[in-house]
Amino acid sequence: MEMLNTHCGVTRDARGVVDVAICNAGPLNILGSPVTDAVREGLQQLCSDRSIRVVVLRGQSEKSMIGGADIKEMAKLDQKSAEAFISRLRDLCEAVRQFPAPVIARMPGWCLGGG
Structure with a gap:
């Protein structure tokens, strides 16, 4: 597996x-801010590769595709940082939606919350 960054292979x-x-x-593949940003950045890096016919998005763990948003991180947020957190999740969803090839989710287990 080639690592595009710390959280995107x-x-x-x-x-x-x-x-x-x-x-x-x-x-459980929890979506904290660093993970969310890294996966979005990884998808953005791949956008210009016209040889990609389809993307299969999955979690590294077989227990879940996504275990939801990082509740521990969310518990520490104030209004401004909460808005930034939600914007990150929205931006990741938008990166998937706007990807120039079809994106299929591989879900061997749970897909919860922000997933």
Whole structure:
């Protein structure tokens, strides 16, 4: 697996199928700010690669695709930082929605909350 950054790993095959893994986010793949930003940035890096025919988005863990937003981080937020947190999640969703190839979610287990 090629790591685009700390939390976004990529595996490619010859057919143009790109597996994007949410990495180093704990056994349930929790979406904290660093993870959310990194996965969005990884998708943005891949946007210009016209050889990609489809993206399979998955969590690194087999326990869940996404265990939801990081509740521990959320408990420490004030209004301004909470707005930034929600904006990050929205921006990640928008990056998936705007990706120039189809994006398929691989969900072997849970997909909760912000997932």
